[in-house]
Amino acid sequence: MAGGTERHGSLWTWLDQRVGLKDLEKLARKKEIPVHRHTIWYYLGGMTLFLFMVQVSTGILLLLYYRPSAEEAFESVQFLMGEVQFGWLIRSIHAWAANLMIFTLFVHLFSVLLLKAYRPPREVTWFSGVALMGLAMGFGFTGYLLPWNELAYFATKVGTEITGAVPVMGPFLGRLLRGGDDVTGATLTRFYGIHVAILPAAATALLGLHLYLVQKHGMSVPPDVERQSGAQRRMPFVPNFLLRDLVGWLLALAVLAALAAYFPAELGKKADPFLPAPIGIKPEWYFMFMFQSLKYLPAHILGIEGEIVGIVAFGLGGLFLLLVPFLDRRTARGEPSPLFTWIGIAIIAYMLLFTYLGYTASATK
Amino acid sequence: MAEHALEPDQSRRGFVNWFLGLSGVAFLLSAVYPLSRYLVPPRVAESTAGTVTLPIKPADVKANTGQIFKFGSRPAILVRTPAGDLKAFSAICTHLNCTVQYRTDLTRIWCACHNGHYDLNGKNVEGPPPRPLDAYVVNVRGNQIVVSKSA
Numbered sequence: 001m002a003g004g005t006e007r008h009g010s011l012w013t014w015l016d017q018r019v020g021l022k023d024l025e026k027l028a029r030k031k032e033i034p035v036h037r038h039t040i041w042y043y044l045g046g047m048t049l050f051l052f053m054v055q056v057s058t059g060i061l062l063l064l065y066y067r068p069s070a071e072e073a074f075e076s077v078q079f080l081m082g083e084v085q086f087g088w089l090i091r092s093i094h095a096w097a098a099n100l101m102i103f104t105l106f107v108h109l110f111s112v113l114l115l116k117a118y119r120p121p122r123e124v125t126w127f128s129g130v131a132l133m134g135l136a137m138g139f140g141f142t143g144y145l146l147p148w149n150e151l152a153y154f155a156t157k158v159g160t161e162i163t164g165a166v167p168v169m170g171p172f173l174g175r176l177l178r179g180g181d182d183v184t185g186a187t188l189t190r191f192y193g194i195h196v197a198i199l200p201a202a203a204t205a206l207l208g209l210h211l212y213l214v215q216k217h218g219m220s221v222p223p224d225v226e227r228q229s230g231a232q233r234r235m236p237f238v239p240n241f242l243l244r245d246l247v248g249w250l251l252a253l254a255v256l257a258a259l260a261a262y263f264p265a266e267l268g269k270k271a272d273p274f275l276p277a278p279i280g281i282k283p284e285w286y287f288m289f290m291f292q293s294l295k296y297l298p299a300h301i302l303g304i305e306g307e308i309v310g311i312v313a314f315g316l317g318g319l320f321l322l323l324v325p326f327l328d329r330r331t332a333r334g335e336p337s338p339l340f341t342w343i344g345i346a347i348i349a350y351m352l353l354f355t356y357l358g359y360t361a362s363a364t365k
Numbered sequence: 366m367a368e369h370a371l372e373p374d375q376s377r378r379g380f381v382n383w384f385l386g387l388s389g390v391a392f393l394l395s396a397v398y399p400l401s402r403y404l405v406p407p408r409v410a411e412s413t414a415g416t417v418t419l420p421i422k423p424a425d426v427k428a429n430t431g432q433i434f435k436f437g438s439r440p441a442i443l444v445r446t447p448a449g450d451l452k453a454f455s456a457i458c459t460h461l462n463c464t465v466q467y468r469t470d471l472t473r474i475w476c477a478c479h480n481g482h483y484d485l486n487g488k489n490v491e492g493p494p495p496r497p498l499d500a501y502v503v504n505v506r507g508n509q510i511v512v513s514k515s516a
Contacts, residue, residue, distance in 0.1 A: 154463055158478055161461040172405075179406045182438075186406060274433055274440050276456070276466030277477040294461075295479045297493060305495045307460065 031215070031237035036225045038115055042241075043248045044108035045214070050249040051101035052207070054256070055139075058094040059196065066146070068192035070185030073148035074270040081267060092260035098140060100256060102286045105136055113324065113344045116331045117220035123325040125213040128206050130322045135203045140284050142195040148188060153271030155283050156191075157183045162294075165308050166315070182273075223331065282358070289354035290314055292361070321347075416513040419443065423505050426451065431467020431474065436512065440464050441501060443510070446485050447472060451505065453512045454487040454498035465498070474498065 008016070016022050033042060065084060067076040080087035109129060112118060118126035145156045160183060164174025179186035221232065235241055283291050290310075297306035320327070330337035417436050421443070426432075431444040433456055442456040444467055454474065456464050463478035473490070474483040482491035487498035504511045 154478060157463060158461045165461075176405060180409060273464070274435055275464065276433060277458075277463040279477045281463070281478050295493065299489065299493055299495045306493055307495075 027215075028238045029236070032218070032234040033237055033241040034219055034221045034225075035233040035235050036221065038111075038222050038225065041108075041111035041115060042219055043245060044104050044111060046245045047248050047252050048101055048104045048108055049207070049211075050252060051097050051104060051256075052203070054097040054253075055094065055101060056200070058090050058097065059200075061090045062094055063196065068146070068189050070148060070188055070271075073146060073188060074267075077147045077267055081264075088264050089260060092264040093256060095265035096256055096259045096263075098143065099285070100252065100259075102136055102140060102284075104252075105133055106286070109133055110344060110348055112220075113321075114341060115220070115222040116328070116337065116340070117222070118325040119220075119223075119328070119331045119334075120325075122213070122217055122220055125210060125217065126325050127322060128210040128213065130318075132203065132206050132210060134318075135199055135206065137286065139195065139199050139203075140286065142191040142199065144284060145188060145191045146195065147267055148271050149268040150271050150275070150278055151268055151281060153183060153273070154277045154281050156187065158291075159283070159287075160187070162307070162311055165305070165311055167308065167312065184273075223334070223336070285355060285359075288358035289351045292354045292358035317347075416511060417441075419510040419512060421510060422508055423451065423510055424508075426510075429469055429472060433464065433466070434512075436501070441512065442467065442474065442498075443503070443512070444474065444485065451503045451510065452485065452487075453501040453503045454483075455501070456498075458494060459489065459496040459498065460492075460494040 012021060033039070062080070065076055065080045065087065067073060077091070080091060112126065112129065141156075141159055145152045160174055160178050163177055164170045166173060175181060177187075177190070178184075179190040225232070282288065293314075294307055294310050297310050299306055301309045324340065325332070328337050328340045331340065417434070419434055421432070421434075426443065426445045428445050428449055429447045431442050433440050433442055435441070436455070440456040442454055442465060444452045444454070446452065458465050458476040458478065458481055460476065460479055460481050463476050465474050465476045465481075465483065467473075468475040471482070472485065474485070474487065475481070476483075476492070476494065480492045481489065481494040483494065483498055484490045487500050489495065489497055500515065501512045502515050504513070
């Protein structure tokens with residue numbers, strides 16, 4: 001397709017007259033990718049998209065054996081892992097791709113933040129991206145419970161209780177999320193519905209918007225590259241960048257296959273509401289920095305329960321991240337904005353430090 | 366109408382638009398109300414058990430140990446202190462609802478989720494828990510342990 005003068009066959013012509021392939025071809029040829037020293041970060045969004053597609057496919061496969069009830073969920077996953085041929089592989093890929101997707105999504109988000117790609121006219125692209133991050137974390141939180149094992153059960157108790165501690169709306173939201181006052185089989189059924197229907201529908205719609213906006217505005221060129229004089233280099237998306245993208249996807253697939261084969265997903269013990277919480281209980285790694293921060297908060301801060309202070313602080317932090325395009329006025333005006341670069345670095349440093357502490361600090365002291 | 370500034374057609378159109386908008390809102394409400402009620406789970410009658418007889422004999426509970434038992438639909442913890450007293454508390458941590466356990470090495474009730482400590486009176490003494498554990502009354506009647514909510 002690079003030359004642009006290929007002869008198309010009769011099938012192509014037949015389809016073009018009915019579907020309009022020429023318009024698509026024109027669109028694909030028009031798309032160009034800026035080439036500069038930060039081009040590598042352009043691959044992370046596509047990699048996240050690839051891992052999302054892996055999640056959709058393996059998720060559909062898991063649906064064929066999974067049973068969403070407190071009595072059967074654990075056993076159905078046990079059956080899947082032990083009896084179904086390659087069941088362990090499908091589940092391990094689903095579990096690992098989830099982690100990798102959140103990881104590439106975080107890297108993508110922070111590269112966009114530090115390269116200031118959220119500046120006008122790409123504010124809505126940023127909002128849809130931050131919302132997609134929220135959905136991805138929702139996927140992780142709801143999916144974690146589905147095997148109905150001990151760790152997942154207590155992680156969900158804590159997680160839904162945190163929702164319940166949100167001022168004013170909390171108790172209502174907690175009940176709505178749990179499908180009752182406690183984490184029970186009703187919660188499992190609810191999380192299942194959220195995980196396999198509500199979130200996928202919302203994510204598909206938002207992803208459509210996100211990708212449409214990326215096509216509409218093209219790739220953002222970082223301000224410091226933009227300020228440099230001289231002609232900017234570009235490469236065609238089809239096939240030059242697309243082929244490079246595919247190499248990235250293959251790389252992700254190779255990492256995924258290796259992780260799934262050498263470190264298959266574990267199942268643990270079936271959840272029992274009448275056993276104490278296991279020692280060393282941990283949430284998924286991407287919630288770890290919040291989990292660890294809550295551990296360090298005292299019972300009361302200025303007369304308010306410590307956890308409520310923590311939850312409100314994280315809520316405000318999320319809101320701040322969402323509104324960065326409006327708060328960073330200097331970048332919007334085209335001026336250098338070192339403050340927001342430092343804020344971005346501080347957020348990354350905070351998350352790394354508390355995640356590290358979460359995995360190294362003793363659980364029993 | 367006395368005024369001729371407003372075309373009769375205009376006012377009719379305005380009325381129709383207003384009416385259509387109102388029916389639109391009414392239609393939305395009639396869909397949103399049942400939907401929102403549907404999403405909120407119905408209240409299930411709480412277990413009203415005020416008293417539970419444990420399937421454990423007092424002699425089998427050693428000093429400086431603790432164990433979880435069912436109090437209605439919720440977990441509770443029975444502790445025999447090193448001094449030999451039997452005590453019972455709700456086993457639900459007041460911090461974020463995890464189930465607590467007895468730590469023989471610390472002679473304390475402890476929550477593994479966020480490292481919360483309670484003393485043998487159920488009082489929150491260390492870590493994030495904001496309140497003491499709910500205490501229950503333990504009575505030994507012959508060979509039975511009977512736990513009840515405080516009167």
